Amino acid sequence: MIIVGKEDSFVRSTSAGTLTIKANGATATEENGEVFIVKKADDQWKIARYLYNKMGTLSQAVSTDVTENKASSYTEADRSAINSLTTATHSSALASSDAAAVSNLFETNRVLTAPDAPTMKGAAAIKATYEGVFSAIKLTLAFTIDEIVIDGDYSYVRSHSGGTTLINATGQTVPASYREIFVVKKVDGVWKISWYAYNQSS
Incomplete structure (x- = not known):
């Protein structure tokens, strides 16, 4: 696409x-x-x-x-909303292990690209993916924005995150770190995740 x-x-x-x-x-x-x-x-x-x-x-x-992507003006409120979506709302949904809450942050044509996994498209596929993830692990991540670029009704966010992964089966906690790219879209005045791709930091 x-x-x-x-x-x-x-x-x-x-x-x-x-x-x-x-x-x-x-x-x-x-x-x-x-x-x-x-x-x-x-x-x-x-x-x-x-x-x-x-x-x-x-x-x-x-x-x-x-x-x-039709060009339109944006304000600092847009930038603030995008920052909050990725660093606060998304992070909180992950920390609460709430697959429905994570999925609801995405817009209609949502796509998730994760390491060693097929591309997931649509609400049901993304929700099921996170249900599988949360059944196996609990994520506690803090996201840091490296860059936000807004162009019309779309924006991209480059970020990195760090925290811990709790392995549910063993109770073991291990360090976690990732790099992310979010492509977000403004839908009826609200910024939503359109594409989300991430991989592990080396």
């Missing part, structure tokens, strides 16, 4: 091929889901931000949907 804005555009894609290890010539299947943030500079589109995850099960795109 491509969302085309005046200066910033968002691309969600999949890729499939092979990975060759130069040291020994061994090959392996490589299947990824990607989010590109591209920016227009001197009338040329350039990649500004890029995040990808290996997919546990390939869900290859068969067509490309293109959406026009």
Whole structure:
């Protein structure tokens, strides 16, 4: 899918091929889901931000949907609302292990791209994914915003998070850290998550 804005555009894609290890010539299947943030500079589109995850099960795109992001003005209230959505409301829903609350933060055409997992689309799939996650672990994360860029009715947020993961089966608590890209959309005056992609920090 491509969302085309005046200066910033968002691309969600999949890729499939092979990975060759130069040291020994061994090959392996490589299947990824990607989010590109591209920016227009001197009338040329350039990649500004890029995040990808290996997919546990390939869900290859068969067509490309293109959406026009119509430019509109925004205020500091928009920026504040986006910040609150990602650092407070989303964080609280995760900490409470409430799959429905997390899913409700997403807009209608919602998409979740997680490591080693197929792309999840739609309310039911995302809610079921978080139900599975919360049955296995409890997350306590603090999100720090690295960047917010607003372009029309869409915005992207680049963040990082840190905290702990409690493994429910064993009671063990381990450190957790992630990197995230949120693409958010203004729907009836309210900012909602449209795409969410994350991976683990090394």
